[in-house]
Each structure stands twice: as C-alpha cells, then as structure tokens.
Amino acid sequence: MDGQGRHDQGEHHFEDGRILSISCRPTGGGGAIITYDDVTEAREGQKKIAHLAYHDALTGLPNRRSFTDRVVRLSRQSSFAMLMLDLDRFKAVNDTLGHPVGDELLVQVVARLRGVCGDADLAFRLGGDEFGLLTTRQQAEAHALADGIVRALAAPFQIGEHLVSIGASVGMATSPCGGDTDLVQRMADLALYKAKENGRGRVEVYREGMIEEAAARRRLEADLVGAVEAGQLELHYQPLFDLPGRALSGFEALLRWHHPERGTVPPGEFIPIAEQCGAIVDIGAWVIDEACRQAALWPAHIYVSVNVSPVQLRSPDILWQLTRSLDRHGLTPRRIEVEVTETAMIENSEAIATVLAGLRALGVRIAMDDFGTGYSSLAHLRAFKLDRIKIDRSFVSGSHADAGSAAVVRAVTAMARDLAIATTGEGVESEEQLANLIELGCGAAQGFL
Structure with a gap:
C-alpha cells in the first residue's frame, strides 16, 4: 500500500475520498489474513444520516435537536439572546396555494434570514413555520437584528406565478x-405570544411579569372551560329602538361571566382567551340557545341580537346550533340577528362568507358590528350581503360635539340607505345623542336611555 493515505482505527482514507476498512486476522505459523473492504458508500450514508438528524431537509438549517444542543453549549460560554420567530399567514398559503408553494416560500424565507444574519448569529428551523435564532450580540443589537428580520420578511415573495405576502412575529x-x-x-416563547397577540408583524421583548401573567391566564382558561356547566355565565340585554319613533324593537345579548373568586370578569378579558383555547365553541352554543330561550318569552315583534366569534363562523356547526335552538324554543329565524365584527369577517373571508350565506338562507339577519373601527371597506358591505351596520359608539358619543364624528355617522347612514342596509348607532346614553342620531338619519339606536 502506498503512503498517500492515513491509517485511522482500521480504516484508510485516501485523498480521492475512498475509504477502505482493513482487518487483520492472525493464522498459524506466524501468518495473517488481511482483508480490505471499500466502505466509502457506507460511511457517506452514515454522514448523511448524522447530518439529517441535526438539520432540516428542506431548508438545510439546523433543526430543533441542534437548537437544543447549541443553547446548552452557548449558555456555558457566554451571555446570548434568543429570538423565536413565527411566520404570519403561512398556513393560508399552504391551504390556498398548496404545499409545494409553501415549501418554496420557506426556502426563500431562509435565504432572507441568511441575508440579515451575521457571523455571530445562528438560525434554526424548529418545525413548520417556526424558527429560532441565537446570537451573542448585545440586547440593543439583537433587537435591531429582530427588527431587520421583520422588515425583510414583510416584503412580498415571488413564488412562480404567485406574489405572496406573509410577515413575521418575533419574541426575544x-x-x-x-x-x-x-x-x-420559555421567556422568548411568551414574548412571541405577546407579539402575535398585539397584532403580528412586530418584535416583542420579554419583560418582567410575563411568566406570572401566563400562569394567571392558564388558571383563567381552566376555569373558563367549566363556566357553562357551573352556571357562571349570564346574558344581559341592552335595548334597541327604532328611530325616529323610539319604539322598542329588540335587544342585544351581552355576555357576562361571574367568576366565584374574581367576581365579574369583563368580556374583553375572557372572550379572547375563550377563542384561543376553544372554549368559545361551547360558550357560543350556550349564548345562542339562552338568547333564543329568552326571546321566546318576548312579544313576537321583538328580536334578539347575538355576537358570534369568528372561531364559531369557521365551522358550519353554527347552522345546526341555531336551527336546533330555534326549533327548541319555537322562534322564527327573523327574530335572530347575528353580529360579526368587520375585522373578523375579512380574516377568513371566504369561509366566513359561506357560513354567513347559510345563515341568511336560513332567514337569520346579519349585522356588521363596530363599523368604523376596522377596515370600513365598501367592498365588504357588498361581499357579505349585510342586513345592518352598527356604527361604533366612539362616533356616536362624539357626534353631537365633534364635526368629524358627525360626518362619519352621516356618511355611513346615507351610504347604507342607498344600499338598503339598516343602521344602528351604538352606546347611546343621553337624549342629546339620541336626538343627534335622528338628525343624522340613523335608523335605530342602542343603549340604556
């Protein structure tokens, strides 16, 4: 054998990449049998398997296993910053354009990450649309890195014939x-959760108290799951009046939760939790049934308006729930009005439009709640075939003193009238506000007058 290779634990590695395994078996009389096996392919296969164990096959980035190991090693060597990153709206890309487009999008995302990151930064694909970054930069520099990532991923991606816009949320x-x-x-994950909760497409840094807030949230979530069976939920009813005659026409059902220890929990605090943990499905079904039960006790011309979560509208089960409750309490569909916020409508517009069309076919009326606080697009008024627009209380309360608010109310009522859509001004609390709504042409008022 020539001396171009090196002997290493029974294997000889040649400069051309070949690897021979050498074994020597002694024989009688001082002889030996030496065998040579070409193990090049086997060793290459082993190297690939080892690489795949620590790297993502699609993007080539180190994977979650590598991330965990690296965090432990890095923590022994220096201080560091951890960035947890989720892609915004990635699931919609997979669902509408297909997984091949989603895969190519991930490859391009990684290319942009590499363009932003420096030598002191390590990027990992943790799974799905989740990424992690480790950096030894100081906090201010790490925050600047996170901001740069958000900006880089906010720009559209060209995937074949598709121009795809997503975005990213980062917790640090x-x-x-x-x-x-x-x-x-855990701290980085909580910061990421806060970034998504605060609107996505942003960076949030962990602050003191987030862990305690998360623990309190979990306790509230656990209590909320059993709130229906425990009889802790209650509906209050706010009256609706036709204008200008001021005749009582209906009530909006307002959900209240009476917690045995915390007292009355505001809807703005527990509804988002119920939507995220899935409890809103059972709570929403209870609200529909209880509102129908109560409406059955009222005169036949009085209707009840019920707020419905976008989580409920993503499933056709709401049609079955409404039909069952209407039948159970002997109520006609026209005595039920379903309220949905404009923001909720457009987040899953196609699926929600289908369910809303089913509700209208059933005879249930559809109202857009809090109009003026979201996108306020005329296209949405046509797409969702609304029966009513509810003008947000912020415009109603200021319409008698603020020219801008009055102009909004006047414009909305005029536009709705041309589209044959009813209007209701929310949060009316005084005779002055009521008289102003009448003067501006609003068709109904809601509030405790």
Missing part, C-alpha cells in the same frame, strides 16, 4: 452566561 429574551436554558426559551 436574553440570558446571562450559565443561565437557565429552559427559562430563557
């Missing part, structure tokens, strides 16, 4: 040298 936490690696990841 820092750890001292020798810090608790599980804790810093």
